Amino acid sequence: MNYPYPINIDLTRKRVAVIGGGKVAARKVTGLLDAKANVFVISPTLCDAIDPAKITWIKKEYATGDISEMDIIIACTDNRRVNRQVAKDATHFQLVNDASNKKQSDFFNVARVESKDLLVTVSTKGKSPMKAKQIKQEIRQWLETKHWFNQEEG
Numbered sequence: 001m002n003y004p005y006p007i008n009i010d011l012t013r014k015r016v017a018v019i020g021g022g023k024v025a026a027r028k029v030t031g032l033l034d035a036k037a038n039v040f041v042i043s044p045t046l047c048d049a050i051d052p053a054k055i056t057w058i059k060k061e062y063a064t065g066d067i068s069e070m071d072i073i074i075a076c077t078d079n080r081r082v083n084r085q086v087a088k089d090a091t092h093f094q095l096v097n098d099a100s101n102k103k104q105s106d107f108f109n110v111a112r113v114e115s116k117d118l119l120v121t122v123s124t125k126g127k128s129p130m131k132a133k134q135i136k137q138e139i140r141q142w143l144e145t146k147h148w149f150n151q152e153e154g
């Protein structure tokens, strides 16, 4: 992504589809539920880290048409062909993240440090997510030394 446009989105009135129910899906679902999004998981399986009571589980393999009513879509099955199909099926007014292919993504998820009155986000523009995670941890430590980040809040 050469020209990213960073924004904070209110997802409380949005429908977000996560395709796949594995480890990566679990991380994305956690962030989406923190943001109070209405989350739909389309996947034949759901890993233990996803609480079925907190999402709508559509227990099936992905098929074209499943995302037609969704605002935001995250494709994170372990099958790149399926993820590509999801990206192809999305219309121009839907936003898609293909977790297995940067080139097919309209947006990237970011690493974040958050407390009640502060949100710091980190992106390497897709180049190194591990580095983003590491930088996030260092920013958190730095904020703690300044007393700008209260662990109990965030």
Ligand SMILES: C[C@@]1(CC(=O)O)C2=NC(=C\c3[nH]c(c(CCC(=O)O)c3CC(=O)O)Cc3[nH]c(c(CC(=O)O)c3CCC(=O)O)/C=C3\N/C(=C\2)[C@@H](CCC(=O)O)[C@]3(C)CC(=O)O)/[C@H]1CCC(=O)O
Residues within 6 Å of the ligand: 027, 028, 031, 097, 098, 099, 100, 101, 102, 103, 105, 107, 108, 109, 110, 111, 112, 122, 123, 124, 125, 126, 127, 128, 129, 130, 132, 133, 136
């Ligand atoms: C920040 C974070 C947010 C989140 O996920 O919410 C995030 N990835 C995180 C972790 C992480 N990602 C990966 C590992 C294993 C690494 C290893 O083992 O070496 C770990 C570490 C872990 O799992 O601990 C591997 C990986 N990631 C991507 C690909 C595919 C590709 O590069 O095309 C592959 C290879 C898959 C494969 O091999 O097939 C792609 C993306 N990952 C992004 C975000 C976006 C760019 C962010 C940026 O601009 O910097 C982007 C482009 C799309 C997206 O996902 O939005 C979160 C840390 C959150 C935190 O902890 O704070």
Ligand SMILES: NC(=O)c1ccc[n+]([C@@H]2O[C@H](COP(=O)([O-])OP(=O)(O)OC[C@H]3O[C@@H](n4cnc5c(N)ncnc54)[C@H](O)[C@@H]3O)[C@@H](O)[C@H]2O)c1
Residues within 6 Å of the ligand: 019, 020, 021, 022, 023, 024, 025, 042, 043, 044, 045, 046, 047, 060, 061, 062, 076, 077, 078, 079, 082, 098, 099, 100, 129
């Ligand atoms: N972007 C990131 O942050 C990141 C990080 C690591 C890996 N990845 C990518 O994410 C992919 C998934 O990783 P994982 O560890 O979550 O895998 P996983 O094996 O834990 O989970 C895969 C999930 O996809 C589901 N699935 C498979 N076929 C499906 C279909 N046709 N329709 C719906 N669901 C289907 C499975 O049932 C399972 O729930 C990896 O292959 C890799 O390419 C992305």
